[in-house]
Amino acid sequence: MGVTIHDVAARAGVSVATASRALSGQRGVRAENRDKVLAAARELDYEPNVVAASLRSRTTHTIGMVVPRIANPFFATLVESVEKQLHDGQRSLLLANSHYEPEVEQRQVRALLDRRVDALIMIPCHRERSCEALTTAAARIPVLQLDLRVDGFAGSWVGVDNEAGVWQVVRHLAERGARSLVFVGAKPTDSAAQARLDGYRRAVGDGDDVLLGDFSKEWGQQAAKLLLQRGSLPDGIVCGNDTIALGVLGELAANQVRVPDDVLVAGFDDIPYAELAQPALTTVRQPQQQIAAEAVRVLDARLSGDETAPRSIAITPELVVRAST
Template sequence: MGVTIHDVAARAGVSVATASRALSGQRGVRAENRAKVLAAARELDYEPNVVAASLRSRTTHTIGMVVPRIANPFFATLVESIETQLHDGQRSLLLATSHYDPEVEQRQVRALLDRRVDALIMIPCHRERSGAALTTAAARIPVLQLDLRVDGFAGSWVGVDNEAGLWQVVRHLTERGARSLVFVGAEPTDSAAQARLDGYRRAVGDGEDVLLGDFSKEWGQRAAELLLQRGALPDGIVCGNDTIALGVLGELTSRRVRVPEDVLVTGFDDIPYAALAQPALTTVRQPQQQIAAEAVRVLDARLAGEETALRSTAITPDLVVRASA
């Protein structure tokens, strides 16, 4: 016969109820007793019956998460930050990808609901069409929008203040002596693209110069080609994210345009590749650990019934000045 919860409780010198609460990550267990129970479980190589525990508690200790594209370095590191926060509370993350397709997103949300996740963290891929998937999930479990959001959806959101980040970029370039700027961003199909475009326009005022495509390196390369075809480059190129900026830098370098001597270039997000670019990219850093911690805190409060009011939390990002501007 295998090791049971009774064996773990006896080894730890606590009641079976205390051992059960400690192993399931519930509150109301003293830190000393929790440590004893976890140590006893390791020593005895105890494997809890997860299915039975879920049926008893009506919770699976899992959180679902849907992201537009895991290959995007920003989303990948944000997922890792969320997973770290959840593991601290002995919970698991079930991850799904929408591939920027609202219909796929809807199917992924339904699949996570079928897996009986306790709550859903969603980075909606479209600022309008993702509303159906969010509504479906919110009717059954607590839902949190992360980073991106759906227009008009009544739900909590945690992300970064995109407009504040663009304001910092424009001010920095102006202080560096830039008088002519171009914004290379994405068509505003998601909320970040819209907020960054709005932030740029508010920061520069009248006469803004804007090129819009998507959040890809390929679009950054194409945008740089278009700017070179004009004959005279602007003083600064403000990119909507780091991936675009890496494409711009690559194309300019291949054309023997010097950065920052001939033109200043900035990004947004501070993905891991930003510091490795040639030259290293000046960008806006999203505080992902802080964003993840706040997101999990909001969900925990909802799950515990401690917070029912919907809230939007916009965290101010930091400008990271490197060699490109």
């Protein structure tokens, strides 16, 4: 017979109830007793019966998360930040990928609900068509929108102030002497694409020189080709994200255009590859650890019943100036 919680309690010199609370991370256990229980569990190589514990507590200690595309470096690092926050609270993350398809997103949400996750963190792939999936989940468990949000959905959201970030870029390029700018972004099917486009248009005033595709390196390359075909480049190119910017930089380099001597280029997100670009990319850094911490804090408040009204938290991002400007 395997090691039981009774064995752990006996080794630690505490009651079974205290051992159970300590191992499940519940409050009301003195630090000294918690340390004894955790040490005893390690010494005995104790494996808790997760299924039985879930049935007793009606919680699985798991959080579901749906992202549009895990291959996107920004989403990948954001998932890592969320997972770390949950792991610190002794919870697990179940991850699903929507591939930017609302129908797939809906199926993934239902699958996570079938797995009895305690709550859902969702980066909705579409400003409008993701509403059904969110509504389905919100009818059963606490739901939090992260980074992106759905129009008209009355739920909590945590992300960055995208317009403020683009404003910082435009102001920086103007200070570097740029008088003509082009915005290369994504079609506004998600909230970040819309907010960054709106931020650019407000920042430049009467300017409306924009090229819209998607958040991909391939689109960045294509957009750079379109700009080169014009015969004269703008002073600065504001990119909707770093992946687009990397495509722009690659195409400009292939055509012997010098950055920043001939044109200034800036991105948004500060993905790990931004600093490794040639030249290193000026961008807007999203504080992912802070975003993840706020998201988990808001979700915990919902789960504990301390907070029922939806909250929207917009964190101001930081401009990181590098060689591309």
